[in-house]
Amino acid sequence: MLRTRVITALLLAAGFALVLFVLPPVAAALAFAAIAALAAWEWGGLMRQEQSARVLYALMLLVCCWQLTVAVPQLVPVLLGVSAAFWILVVPLWFRFKWTLAGNDFFGYLLGALVILPTWAAMVALHAVSTWLLLAAMALVWVADIAAYFTGRAFGKRKLAPAISPGKTWEGVAGAVVGVMIYGAVVLNFSPLAGNVPLAAPLLVLLLLLLTAVSVMGDLFESLLKRQAGIKDSSNLLPGHGGVLDRIDALTSTLPLAALIVHLVRA
Secondary structure (H helix, E strand, C coil), rough: HHHHHHHHHHHHHHHHHHHHHCCCCHHHHHHHHHHHHHHHHHHHHHHCHHHHHHHHHHHEEEEEEEHHHCHHHHHHHHHHHHHHHHHHHHHHHHHCCCCCCCCCHHHHHHHHHHHHHHHHHHHHHHHHCHHHHHHHHHHHHHHHHHHHHHHHHHCCCCEEEECEEEEHHHHHHHHHHHHHHHHHHHHHHHHCCCCCCCCCHHHHHHHHHHHHHHHHHHHHHHHHHHHHCCCCCCCEECCCCCCCCHHHHHHHHHHHHHHHHHHHHCC
């Protein structure tokens, strides 16, 4: 299992590097759309839909990506804003009341689009500004996840959400915050993005805290949906790693917010 996991991770890293640094922007946007389509197919699984319905939903998400690109690109900031509002305002209520996708197919499909489509739009928007900016935003999520894991393993005692993800602890969240703060300091001082962030330090700290918080919510949200659906992984598309949604769960909440922040700063 470990060997399979490592091989898959290396292939994913190589493929993603190719998309980011070699392919032209149009091809990169298509690659991001393919990720969105696979995530949509898995979302249909969370809704316990038949295979034909899942495939159709994936195709519909592809059409939405295409329309956003060629017909209404001006709606992208609006979509990012709706996504941010959903994660900051609605998802905490979702955790509180344990809402489910079952029993309302239209709502479930709409919710999937709200989770997946802004993620695709954010990847395209951040990549258009700077490849390094997109990579930095994604790496923030990875740093938070890794720091939370090891801090939780070493010091975790108080459960964060035992009914949703028993392994997560408040100590892990604290570790994620510390890790992201260190990461942010390194990026802002020693990366290709150094000197290109026109924001005051206190505001940057608040934004990093907010991005860390929503990354945790994205992880927990997919964990809740999988638990409600009675499955361990969103699919087995990625040997040793589960499915696409399993790999981008925290990105679905963090990237749209990051892209919205960049849009507002640049505006």
